Amino acid sequence: MKKFLFAGILLWAAAVKAQQAPVMKLVACEGKAQGTYYIVKYLCADTTSLQPRIDSIFGVIDQSLSLYKPGSVINRFNETGEVQMDEHMQAVVKKALFTYKATKGLFDITVEPLVYLWGFGVHKPSFKGVPPPDSIKAAMAFIGSRYLRIKGNHLYAVRKGVQIDCNGIAQGYTVDVLGRFLASQGIENYLVDVGGELCAKGHNHQHKVWSVGIERPSPGDTAYEPVQGLVRLPDKGIATSGNYRRFFDQGRTRFAHTIHPLTGVALHNNIISVTVIAKDCFTADAFDNPLILMGVEKGLTYIAQHPAYGLEAIYIYKDKDGTIKEAFSKGFKQYMEF
The missing domain is CATH 3.10.520.10 (ApbE-like domains)
Incomplete structure (x- = not known):
């Protein structure tokens, strides 16, 4: 009899817990940022959209790392060869220097002069197509993360004319920043997609x-x-x-x-x-x-x-x-x- 009573109490407790558990709903935020689209999906009992705060995060990161944003931290570095980095630029530059060493120079954020020459930058060269060999040779004199130094939160170049482009890593960083933001809001299940770079946590609304x-x-x-x-x-x-x-x-x-x-x-x-x-x-x-x-x-x-x-x-x-x-x-x- 005691066993049946104990089992009944457990079933009752489980039923009460199930009734008290909030119903999780799928929330989706979509928009444009960093020259592409973004889609953020998450499960949450509160369906109040987090999109204004998500857009604000994009704005803060762009003010740090966007070459298209006048006065951004990265543009100030490219203009002067030195800058006090904020937390976003500091994280990205440190990761970039690690990857530069890990790949023996195959990842290098100092490629900005070459990105310009090949027509993939903010500003376009006067010619179209493959750059002249002498132009590539001249640009190569400023390529190499070995010319970058970090002291505290201060980034400076030891060679005048060195410029950086973090577009090859900034989107992935932004994705993870958004993921951490969602986690800080108590959200345990989410998918973040910024232009095809994604991170995921937990499960979707189908519990998969x-x-x-x-x-x-x-x-x-x-x-x-x-x-x-x-x-x-x-x-x-x-x-x-x-x-x-x-x-x-x-x-x-x-x-x-x-x-x-x-x-x-x-x-x-x-x-x-x-x-x-x-x-x-x-x-x-x-x-x-x-x-x-x-x-x-x-x-x-x-x-x-x-x-x-x-x-x-x-x-x-x-x-x-x-x-x-x-x-x-x-x-x-x-x-x-x-």
Whole structure:
């Protein structure tokens, strides 16, 4: 009799708890920022939109890292060669210098002069297309994060004329900042997407791990007519670098906006895209450009040889006969929903 009574009490307590538990609803905020779109989804009992505060966060980060914002912290550095960094620029520059060393210079925020020359910057050069070799050679004299120094929150260049561009990492950083903001509001389940760079936490409204779509080639494809593939993000970040976002074609060659900082030349290899999963979007975004510059074989070898970075990746590329193929790092398939 006591066992039945005890079981009844447990059932009653569970029922009361279920009644007291708030009903979680899916809330979505959408807008434009950092030259692209953003979508923030989260589960919350309070459906009051957080969009004004989300927009405010974008505004603060832009005032720090946007080359399009007059008077931003990064623009003040590029004008004078030194600046007192705020918390956002400090975090991004430190991560950039770490990645610069980790990739032996393949990630380098001092590429701003080259970004300008290739026509992917805020201002456009007087010519269009591939820059003259002498212009690239002249710009290379100012390329190299070895010219940057940090002392406290002070950033300065030891070579006059060095300028920085953090666009290759700022979106991933912003994604994680937004994720931390949601967590500070007591939100445990969310998905943040800023221009295709994403982070996820917890589960969606269907009580499943958040899934996001990536473009994958159809079998035997030669024209790259992609089909949608799904990737599960169990508390991870994901970022993609490719030759299909910002590019120009000259002759039969496509030049993408990713600049090789050791040669000064824009990306023009056989890789269509590389998608990177990491512990956070900041890390995934930092490594996607170096991995696409490495190429498929070297990139996958790099991931295998540096397990401490926690990277997994999928490459979409053109084989020698023009067939579109894909290659995975060892652990990437565990995230795929085929």
